[in-house]
Structure formats: C-alpha cells, structure tokens
Amino acid sequence: MVAKTMAELEDVLAEELIALGANDVEIGTRMVSFSGDKALMYKANVHCRTALRILKPIYNFKANSADEVYQAVKELNWEEHLTLDTTFSIDAVVFSHIFSHSKFVAYKVKDAIADWFYERYDKRPSVSVSNPDVVLNIHVAHNKCTLSLDSSGESLHKRGYRIAQTEAPLNEVLAAGMILKSGWRGESPFVDPMCGSGTLLIEAAMIALGIPPGIHRQHFGFEKWSDFDQELFSTIYNDESGAKEFLHPIIGSDVSSKAIAIADKNIKNAGLKKYIEISVKPFQQYEVAPAAGGVLMTNPPYGERMKVEELEGLYSMIGERLKHVFTGYRAYVLSYRKESFDAIGLRHSRRFFLYNGALECEMREYEIFAGKRDDRPKRDKIRERRTDEDHYQRNSREGYRRSQRADQGEERPRGESRDADRHPPKRPFEPRERGDSKWEKKSGGRPFRP
Template sequence: MPGRGGVHLRGGWREVQLLNLHSRLAQRVLVQLAHGPYAREDDLYALGQSVAWEEWFTTKQTFKVEVTSHASPLRSLNFAALRIKDAIADRFRDRAGERPSVDTQRPHARVYAHLGATHCTLSIDTSGEPLFKRGWREDKGEAPLKETLAAAMLAASGWTGDVPLYDPCCGSGTIAIEAAQIACGIPPGLQRRFAFEHLRPHEPRAWADLLAQARAARRTPAAPVFGSDVAFRMVDFAQRNAQRAGVADAVQLRGGDALQRMPPSDVPGVLMLNPPYGERIGTAGVAGRTQRGRERAQADDGADFFVELATHWKRNFAGWTAWVLTPDLKLPSRMRLKESRRVPMWNGPIECRLFRFDMVAGSARTRAPSEG
C-alpha cells in the first residue's frame, strides 16, 4: 500500500531478506514495531517501552535512534530521540540487568521513529547502508547518478532487456550497469551486506540458501547493453565497476563523443541518458572546451550540445526511443523535438523530468505529451 515517502506491505522475515536483496528502487527496508498516539515526550517513552527490543538485538550490541517528523508539535527532535533511547535502555535494564550501548556511527541496530502530527511509528532498519549503495561502484565521477534513480529511469521507460540499450553519456556506468544486471537477472543487493545480518531473527543458513538461489538464477541477456563517454577516464571507471558488478561480459563500454557515436546495434533499441547539466558538471560534446576533465559546450547552458545531439539522433538513430533526464523543462523545444512522455523525477534535491523522444528520421512529430 502506498504511503508517505514509501510503501507499506505485510510479510515475514523471508520477505524482509528478499526485499533487501532484490529491490532496485527502495532506499531501505524498515520493519514497523509500534504505532501509537502521542502528545508529549513521555508518550514516546511509553511507546518505546512497549516494544520487545530484546527480540531484535542483545545487550552486547549497540543501537542508535533516529527521528524524522512531519507536522510534529514537539519542539525538539533531539529530546524526542533521547526519550525513546531511554525507553529502550530501561527496558533492557529491567529485564536483563544491563543495557546496550549507544553508537552513533556504526550501530548494530538502528531504530527509526517517525513523528506525525498525532502518531509516532517505531521501526527497526534491516538494510544498513542505503540500498542505492550496491557494493560495486568504487570508481565514480564528480556527479554520479544514484543507482536507485537509474533503476527508476529504466522502470519508467518499460525497458525489460528485450531490445538493445545504449547510454552515450555513461560516465562511471551506472545506467548501463543497472541495465546489464536487469538483463542478466542479477539482484542489486548480491554484492553487499545488510543490517539484518546483525539482528536476532537472522538465520545465516536460510540467507545463504537465498543467495545461492539468486546466483543460480543468472541468465544470458536477450539483448546487448552499450555505454560510451567522451572522457576515457570515465570509461575506465565504468569498466572496473562493471567487473565488480558481475556484468563485464554483458555490457560493452567504449570511449567516444555522443555527437559522433553511431548506433551500436543494427536493431533499434532504447537510448537512456542522464547528460551532464549546469548544476552537476559541464556538458559533454565536441563543440566544447575542457572543464573538470569533461568537455563543455560553448554555450553555458549547453544549448549547442543538445541541438546537435537531436540532429545527430534524427539523422542516425531512426527507430530508436530516447529517454533523457534533465532539470530543464524546456529541453524539448531547445532540442526541437516533441516529447511523447514526461515523467517527474528528483535527482537528489534537483527536480527533473524524464523525457521520451521517439526518433523518426527527418521529423520530430509525435503524439501530445502527458504528465505521468
């Protein structure tokens, strides 16, 4: 069920593990332990005392309480966190004669409290590091795209690996590598560890079985994935990242300018890119001058690059579908293309749109755009 900032669902411990292992879009997986009304900090203490924390971690482990709020009447979130922390510590002391320590940096158990206007929800984190950290991207550029956003772009496009995919501004390879993992059936969490491995319900043997099943489910891609970048240094980064992600044999990465690269496949497919823009880094293109190791279009707003890119696509990529993520809502008119779809997305704090352009040789006419 959709909720504010997330999705709510019912499931057991196996589902918790599978969500962490397989979800490409979630930031983290929380298990809700309590939900109740509050008006002051003492109510939060009582709610915290009602949870059987001893079933989740031990006095030998560390914990931390993090508080978020929306329309909360309380003045101090720090004091709210302190009262919940006291409730957890006191419950352990009452039952075991000792309490776990607090570790604000690397706790074994991370407790999340969300304060609404009238109710508080207490949850325990099962993910640890945010799930966009897949464990394979050690080499990255100045403004890397989060893996979860790359996965969201692929999901919004409807691409399932049945046709070729090409990112001509691949940077350190995030979109191409996410696509290659999808095509190969490789779960995004296969290369990393999770917070649930420290919690008491964890069963190492059952988890090992799930990992073995995931590795055995790998398949041969139905269509190739390609990536290229004007900066050869970034291509090297992408190749190393692909190797760590287990898809070096499923993605073809090359150096080259987006305005000169020809279609990498005889079969039309999907162009998917997050081109550099003003709030990130300089635009890549042959018309440019070097800035921070990348090429920058002569116009400060990158207009020359995008106009030339559209011309290049219409001339050479007929039959392809292009998806471009940008904060510039006027990009279609600047590129002299008509979008067939626009999808609202956020790149960190930057509001963007994912535009779809259907490439027809010598023409930019498509159906009217729709917001969705």
C-alpha cells in the same frame, strides 16, 4: 512491512513487491506498505531494485510531546530486540508541527531504550553511528508514531559494486527506476552515450540478466537480528531461478577518459565486463548508431556545473544527434531545466517526473523515427495516445500536478508549500498487466552465500 523509496518511484516498487509475492500492497508517499513473512522480507532486500530500505514496524503509538515519546518507547520489552552487548542507532523521520527537530526525537528514543536496560541491569547498550548491530527507525506524522526495525542496514542503493565514482554519480535506485519506468527489460540494445561512472549501464545489465541488485552487498541489517534464519537466507540468496539470457549489447561512452576508467572498474567489480562495452567518445562524434534500434538513456550534466550558453549548446547537440543518428531508437533524457529540453528541439512522447536528490527532474521519452511525426501509420498514433493516457493515469499525484502546471504555464502560487499533499492516504495498488513472467535460467553462477 514498509519499503521506502524515492519520490515518484512508488508504483514501480509496488510492482516489484507484488512480483515477489507481497500481499496487501498499498502505495504511500515515498513508501509502499505490504504484508508477508520472513522469507519475503529477505527477498525484498535482495531483489527490490527501487527500494531504499525495508522496515519492520514493531510499535505504533501517539505522542503529543517528547516526554510521551519517551514513555511510550520505554513500555516495550527491549530484550526481544536488543541485548546489553548489542550496539544500536536511531534514524528519525519527522513530519509534524509538534516536533520540529528529528534529532531530538531520535535522542528521546535512544534515552528510553538506554534507561530501560539501566533500570534492570545498571548498564546500557552502546550507541554506534557508523556500524550498529541494530538500526531502529522512528517515523512521526503529526502525532502518529511508528517504531520499526530497519532490516536493510545501509541504504539498499549501496549495491556493493561501486568502488569509484565521478563528480555527480546517479543514485543506483534512481537509475533502476528510470530503466523500469521506460519498460526496457533487455529485449533490445541499450546505449548511454554520456555514461559517467557507468551506473545506468550496470543497472541495465543486471535487469536484463535477472541479477538481483543485492547480490554484491556484504551484509544486511537482519543478519544481526536474534531470529535470523541463516538457512532460509542462503536459499534465497543463492536462488538463480530468475536468471535470464541476454543477447543484445549494452554500450556506453563518455567524453572523459577519467570517467570511463572509473566505469570500467565498477563494471568489472560487478562481474559484467563481458556484457558491457565502453569507450572514450564524445556524443557529437557518433556518426552511426552503435546498434540497429534499441533504447538510449542518458543523464547529461545539469546547470550547476555548466554555464547557461554551454548548457544550451550541449542539449541542442543531443537533439541533433538523436534525430540524425539514432533513428529507430526510443531515447530517454533526464534533466531538470525546461530550457534544456527546449534546446533538444524534439517533441517528447512521454514525461516521467522524478527526483535526483533534492532536484525535481523529468525524464522525457523521444521516439526517434525517419520523416515527420505525422507520417507514421495511423494505428501508431492511436497506440501512442492510449499509452500517454495510461502513463498519466499511473503517474503519481505530484507528477500529474507538475505536468499540469507546466502545460498551462502556471507558476506555483507565492507561499504555497512544496510539502502540500506530501502525505496522501495510502491506496491499494493495482498492477498493470504483465506478459509471460517465466524467466530463462542463465548459465553460470553467482557468488555463493553460505
């Protein structure tokens, strides 16, 4: 099987899959391949916080033309996957000099399936773009084609709790990935002083409580498959063995009363009102930290929505508040402009390279402590150096290259493609060492799925 994800989150997703019992885990570009049974496929859809889709490959072939794609797809016995009454859609992802348009590839796959049925029954199954019974994915890399069943249906970032949103909401998968990369699992307070519609707060609460991210979804793609096992899925969906007790506050605020009203709706819909505190409060009005020590994580506005001088002032204020108010915290700030990070005026301890949509971003970690950086005990500096080395070893190739270019002040050579090395060979995944994996059982239940 293949789990799709966002660029730079592959290592986190691999760890999630291993924790669920996946075998043969290998990291690719924006994907992780693995092996497992039907139960694991159901679990991956319900439990993986950083997966966008879980694909089940059904056919691999090579094609050097559109006609060869058509003929290869037509060779399958489509009655094993569809009926005349089944609606379907095709999602095509193409990285090839042979095929320049993904929609054309999808069109040829659709034609092959429709013609297969027509030649046998004089009827064709219907295509539905909005709500298909079965979603098929065709992935083309040069001339290598993989046809898969999409077991997720809608993208897994659509958790089901968001009923309203602000102008530029953070993708749920990216938010969960940010939290998991930071190492926070609920062992301390969590603060987002620019929370917008509340995505980071909600994802943090679900991580801390051990609530599966797919628990609020109305359906998954595999529920319409002919081999769907209702009893098995109900057992997995209603399993609360991963629930945990969470004893720390999660606190959010925003300068916008409209954003806080939206966040409040989403938090209530997620059933997390008792765990998350929110209020209308500008970041600059924080005079005292809302909790003693913890993690602060935030996604400030980017340059497209603000003037340059406003942006510099905003990030300068963020750095000043972090330094003077949030002593004892680990702070994480997501942005994409080097000038914005420079305006913060604090030295970062780690950098995480991420993508927010099409934007190449960074999340920088700041350890906020009293006094000068070199006043810390020697052992802390040694630990930090080891942590940094481990961090850069584990970050993806593209992230490392971007880090090196930034450190050396290099620009990308003119004409160098951003797609260079986007498809490195798969590599076996080696999980980092973990502590005790036993979860405490949380009191109370979650919605029952019959």
